[in-house]
Amino acid sequence: MSLNPPPVRYAVARSGEAWPEVSLDGLEADPGGDLWLRLLPGLVPPWLRPPAQLAPSGLAFDCECGLYVADTAGDQIVRWGLDCGTQMLLPGAVSRSGPGSLGGPAGLCWGPKGWLFAGSSDGRVLIFTTPQLALRDVWTGFQRPLHLACHEQSVLVVDAGARRLLRFDWRGVPDTAFDSAVQAPAGPSEPGAVAVGEDGIVYVADGAAGGVSRFTWEGGPAGPPLAPGTRPSALAVSSGVLYVADGSSGEVILYSTAGGQALGSVGGFRGPATALAVGEKTLFIKPGLDASYLAAPLRSWYRASGSLRMGPLDAGKRSVWARAAAKATVPDETAVQLAWYTDDDPAPGSIAWEPAPSLDLLVPGERYLWLQVTLSSRSPRASPTLHQVQSQTAGGSYLDYLPYVYSRDPDRSGLSRLVVDQMDPAQVEPGDIDYLRLLYARSPKQGDQLSRLLDLARSQLGDLEQQIDDLARNFDPATAPAGMLEWLGSWLAFDLPPRLLDGRHPEEVRKLLLGLAALYRRRGTASGVADFVEVYAGVRPHLLEDFQERPLWIVGETPLGFGTGMPDRNVEGMLVGEAVVGETGPEDPATIGSALFASTAHRFSVVVPTPGGTDEAARSLITTVVETEKPAHTAFHICFATPRMRVGIQARVGVDAMVAGAPDELALGETSILGIDARLAGPAEDAPGAVAAHGQVGIDTRLG
Known part of the structure; x- marks a missing residue:
């Protein structure tokens, strides 16, 4: 048995950029691994109103920076151009009669075919082309289609009058299998607001039980309900976050779709919300039934508080915890609080957190340790930063490095001769007797100020020692x-x-x-140049060395065909009618024949596939990388291949052959070239005077 003291052990919460064994609430890590208060959407100045129960309304986005707002009170739909500030009213909205009239527009969604689908409280769903807002079709047979959501080629409609969640394709054909699968009791008995995630998960507010039910795209359950205890009046989902407008509290609360936990609420907002929509950088909230809306920038408002918890941390059978510390940066108007709890039981009935007087403290010696760090801020624009949380077990004391007089307890006589004589030599290792004598004699009184002072010094110097140990x-x-x-x-x-x-x-x-x-x-090789371009620009080019495509016709060896050709100059160096007397002569015997290779030697071409196009900065970066990484004696030509595949012009499969998308508009005299850019137009989908697939006389039939 060894009586040597156990070594000092450390426990850290952070490993690299990850915090693997901690519980986070209201905190998030930046790419470097530091923890901050979670960033939420926020309104400046705040918009604070008492909660109220209002009828549903609608918001929707298109792909051209257009925000569609249902003016439910004014019986019209407004399109706002977010990029240019333009406003467009639905044509015919002022008319109260006719097939294109609106009777209390509610839920909106933009989806299949680039059409806008609008639910109306008069029992219809109207479909409009965008951005023109021309009526395309009308679906009837509903009672009160108040909530809509689009995904891929389908449209979800919540008929509040029939208390049903229904799904249709873009033609209006119902999906009866899905409708049956989500009907009560499998689905909510009073479905409300609806939203669809990028993965096809359907989120439906439960008006009877509260919260939000989840279904797969096929209609099966997708997990337990989210947002328990809320009365959702509007929903939106994006990038793994579900936004729930709670009619009871007047807050818009964010939930993780993966874990289900609440992430926080929209800062500076409280009141009714009749519709929600999430853009790339902004959450839009519709607080009423008119055409007004609020824009809350995403990730603009720090949550007021958040916490980290870790434990139980086990010091081991022969050791106890001695120190705990949190490393943080604390700006003005922010705070970081460390709390701790120790016990000899790894599963106590309850944990009574003890606030620490500072972020570095000596803890009572027990085997198991729990730590909690709370970050808080009084400003939505500031957050403290948590870098690390660590703890340290008891080990060798700095008293061991001081003279005997500093550590001897006069009330203890040391190790008795009787104890030494009664020890079994087989159980004692060399040096144990000396250690026991030191242990019994070098035992200062409980609470000795010198010991605590040395422990505090060790806590500081120990960090430096740990940094030295981690230097490698x-x-x-x-x-x-x-x-x-x-x-x-x-x-x-x-x-x-x-x-x-x-x-x-x-x-x-x-x-x-x-x-x-x-x-x-691989530097300086063809593959090396391609590697560096891929590293710096994110696209891998094709390098074609010119000598590999050099056509040479060698009599008796080269067969006639595509691989043969004549040299571009005389091999011997003189041409009759072109030689100048006194200035030209026969080719030097040492370099004779070089004319066959000179035009292609040390040259290569770089073909960069750019399906989505590249800007001037990206092209300049690629050119610079090639210039830097190529061998010094070589020359190159660079070509940026776009989706303009042409037989005989750009048709090398695997290199520059990329099937083009829809052609750009032809503008003669500018960048378009007849014979290359000119194409015959296909039939117009909705040509004037033609009855389309869903054409209805008086609705979408137009005369030229």
Whole structure:
């Protein structure tokens, strides 16, 4: 048996950029791994009203920065051009009669064929082309179609009068299998607001039980209900976040679609919400039944508080915890509070958190430790930053390095001779007797101020010692902190690509630095140039060396065909009628025949596929990378291949043959060229005077 003291052990909450064994509430990590208060949508100035029960209304986006607002009170639909501030009213909205009239427009969605679908309280769903807002079709047979959602080629309609959730394709054909699958009791008995995620999960407000039910696209259950205890009046979903307008509290609450936990509520808003819509950077809230709306920028408002919890942390059978600390940056108007709890039971009935006087404290010595760090802010524009939470077990004392007089307890006589004589030699290892004598003699009184002072000193110096121990980790891309990766790259004479300088892709940078040696081994080769272009620009080019396509006709060896050709100059260096007496002569015997190869030697072409097009900055970056990485004696030609496949012009399969999408408008005299850009137009889908597939006389039939 060994009587040596157990070594000091450390427990840390953060490993690299991850916090693997902690519970987070209201906090989120940045790409570098630091924890902040979660960023939420927010309104400045705040919009605060008492909650109220209002009829549903509608908001919808199109793909051209258009926001459609249902003016339920004014019986019209308004399209706002968010990019240019233009406004368009639905044609014919002022008319109270006719097939295109609106009677209290409610739910809106933009989807199949680029059409706008609008539910009307008079029992119809109207379909309009966008952005013209021309009536396309009318679906009838509903009682009160108040909530709509679009996904792919389908439209979901909640008929509040019939208490049914229904699904149709873009032609208006019902999906009876889905309708039956989500009908009560499998689905909500009073379906309300509806939304569909990018993955096809359907979210439906339950007007009877409260909360939000979830269904797969086929109609099966997709998990337990979300937002329990709320009375949703409007829903929206985007990027793994469900936005729920709670009619009871007047808040718009965010929920994680993956874990179901509440993430926080929209800052600066309280009141009724009749519709929600999420854009790329903004949450739009419709607080009434008119044409007004509120715009809350996403990730613009720090949550008021959030916390981290970890534990139980086990010090081991022969050890106890001695210290806990949280490393944080605390700006003005923010605070960080550390709380702790220790016990000898790993599963206590309850945890009574003890607030710490500072972010670094000595804890009572027990085996199990729990820690809680709370971040808070009085300003929606500021947040503290949590870098690390760690704890340390008891170990060797700094008293061991001081003279005996500093640690001897005069009330203890030390190890008796009787105890030593009674010990079994077989159970004692060399040095144990000396350790026991030291242990019994070097035992200061309980609560000795010198011991606590030395422990505090060790807590500070111990951090430095730990940094020294971890120094080697800083030189390994796999373990170095994210903030040091760019510095590590500079040691290898490698500048990080501009797209990776924002610090949001540490894992990609690690992978790149770990493979840098192999990348350097290919430097100066065709594959190496392609590798560097892919690293810096994100697109892999094709490199074609000109000598491989050089046509040479060697009599007796080369068969006639596409691979043969005549040289572009005389092999011997003189041409009758072109030679100048005194200035030209026969080819030097040492270089004779070079004319066959000179025009293609040390030259290559770079074909860069750009299906979505590239801007001038991207093209300049690619050209610079090729110029930097090519061998110094070579020359190159670069070609940016766009989706303009033409037989005989751009048709090398796997290189530059890319099938084009819809052609651009032909503008003669500008960039369009007859014979290359000119194409015959196809039949117009809704040509004037033609009855379309859903054409209805008096609704969408137009005379030219």
